[in-house]
Amino acid sequence: MSETLDWILKRRSIRVYADAPVTDEQVETLLRAAMAAPSANDVRPWAFVVVRDAERREALAKIHQWSHMCAKAPVVIVVLGNPEASLHWVEDCSAATENLLLAAAGLNLGAVWVAIYPHADCEAGVRQLLEIPERFRVLCLVPVGQPAETKSPRTRYEASKVHVETFGNRD
Amino acid sequence: MSETLDWILKRRSIRVYADAPVTDEQVETLLRAAMAAPSANDVRPWAFVVVRDAERREALAKIHQWSHMCAKAPVVIVVLGNPEASLHWVEDCSAATENLLLAAAGLNLGAVWVAIYPHADCEAGVRQLLEIPERFRVLCLVPVGQPAETKSPRTRYEASKVHVETFGNRD
Numbered sequence: 395m396s397e398t399l400d401w402i403l404k405r406r407s408i409r410v411y412a413d414a415p416v417t418d419e420q421v422e423t424l425l426r427a428a429m430a431a432p433s434a435n436d437v438r439p440w441a442f443v444v445v446r447d448a449e450r451r452e453a454l455a456k457i458h459q460w461s462h463m464c465a466k467a468p469v470v471i472v473v474l475g476n477p478e479a480s481l482h483w484v485e486d487c488s489a490a491t492e493n494l495l496l497a498a499a500g501l502n503l504g505a506v507w508v509a510i511y512p513h514a515d516c517e518a519g520v521r522q523l524l525e526i527p528e529r530f531r532v533l534c535l536v537p538v539g540q541p542a543e544t545k546s547p548r549t550r551y552e553a554s555k556v557h558v559e560t561f562g563n564r565d
Numbered sequence: 566m567s568e569t570l571d572w573i574l575k576r577r578s579i580r581v582y583a584d585a586p587v588t589d590e591q592v593e594t595l596l597r598a599a600m601a602a603p604s605a606n607d608v609r610p611w612a613f614v615v616v617r618d619a620e621r622r623e624a625l626a627k628i629h630q631w632s633h634m635c636a637k638a639p640v641v642i643v644v645l646g647n648p649e650a651s652l653h654w655v656e657d658c659s660a661a662t663e664n665l666l667l668a669a670a671g672l673n674l675g676a677v678w679v680a681i682y683p684h685a686d687c688e689a690g691v692r693q694l695l696e697i698p699e700r701f702r703v704l705c706l707v708p709v710g711q712p713a714e715t716k717s718p719r720t721r722y723e724a725s726k727v728h729v730e731t732f733g734n735r736d
Contacts, residue, residue: 399671401572402598402664425727427573430720431663434680438721443728450730474732482680485704488659489678492602493573496667500570507660509605509653525731533656549601550609556596557614559621560696561645 403547405496408504409463411539416469420501424471424538427497431489434482440490443472443524450523454535457519461508467537472520474530475511484511487533494536504541509534574718576667579675580634582710587640591672595642595709598668602660605653611661614643614695621694625706628690632679638708643691645701646682655682658704665707675712680705 421444433439445451446469454472455465464470473491475483491507498505510516510532520532557563592615604610616622617640625643626636635641644662646654662678669676681687681703691703728734 397671399594399598399668401671402668403601405601405603407603423570426720426722427570429722429726430574430576432576432578432666432678433721436721438723438726441726441728441732443730443732445730447730481683484655485659485662485678485680485682488656489663491656492660492663493667495603496664497570497573500568500572507603507656509656511656512652524728525733527732530732549597550604550607551597551600552609555600555609555612557612557695559614559616559618561612561614561698561701562696 400547401500402496403549405499406545407506408541408543408545409506410543411467411504412542414540416503416538416540420503421469423501424494424497428490428494431486431493433486434480437480439476439479439483440487441474441476441530443474445470445472445524453523454520458508458510458516461535463506463537464535467539469538471536471538472524473533473536474526475533476530478529483531484533491534491536498538503538505536505538507534507536571718572671573667574720576670577716578677579712579714579716580677581714582638582675583713585711587674587709591674592640594672595665595668599661599665602657602664604657605651608651610647610650610654611658612645612647612701614645616641616643616695624694625691629679629681629687632706634677634708635706638710640709642707642709643695644704644707645697646704647701649700654702655704662705662707669709674709676707676709678705678707
């Protein structure tokens with residue numbers, strides 16, 4: 395078991411990437427992991443845009459205060475959700491994003507979740523750049539690359555956030 | 566690598582449980598995994614209620630059309646989020662829930678995500694039962710037990726949901 399947990403703890407937000415490629419096969423593996431996430435009523439309200447073009451990545455890097463990593467990562471995976479398809483699109487697409495990040499860690503790639511939703515200005519910028527139809531929302535950007543920073547595995551476990559039987563009770 | 570993906574694909578929604586315990590140590594492992602999820606600005610807007618009491622689980626089983634599994638699972642982990650703490654509480658708590666489900670699969674436990682948010686009636690029922698303060702929302706219930714059904718690993722990968730460079734482009 396400890397292997398399982400180790401692997402979850404190994405996923406860290408990696409924002410610095412080496413000048414080295416991420417293969418199409420690796421990207422497909424990440425997307426296979428993402429789409430293995432559960433979704434309410436099995437609706438799978440997600441879609442993904444895989445961006446490799448340098449100019450587009452430069453533009454994504456300027457979309458948001460915290461999206462500058464998109465310029466240096468060889469690939470950015472953009473996670474979309476369809477609210478018309480499901481009330482639970484944020485949950486489902488978030489679970490898919492977490493699977494993607496964990497699979498990246500499993501491949502010894504570095505990746506990070508850059509939130510776009512619910513910031514309307516950022517979302518409009520991504521929508522225009524990637525020609526995303528109105529029915530889809532832009533949940534997040536995930537730049538992926540070969541890691542050029544090292545972070546130790548960790549959890550942010552806090553016993554104070556665990557309640558027993560009712561909210562007022564602690565162990 | 567294939568190990569990593571295999572393990573993500575192994576997570577399935579398990580709704581039938583054997584009459585066998587889940588230990589406190591296992592629950593702590595699940596919560597350590599959950600709290601290893603990323604959160605926007607490292608705010609960690611989550612909290613968890615661990616419910617073992619049979620009467621409470623019976624009540625949770627009646628809260629929702631799809632929550633009946635709570636009666637038979639020896640433990641139900643309830644995932645809460647604090648919107649006052651973060652705009653991104655649904656995303657963060659969803660990533661934490663996915664980590665929890667993956668850790669359960671890693672422990673050879675069975676678990677399933679029972680959505681509560683944004684169903685106001687269900688949420689009110691859980692809130693009253695577990696004495697949850699108004700500032701927290703109830704994202705979901707996760708019944709956990711020893712699995713008494715077997716499901717094969719799988720992804721729901723669909724190439725049609727992958728777009729290249731812009732939304733209109735496919736491979």
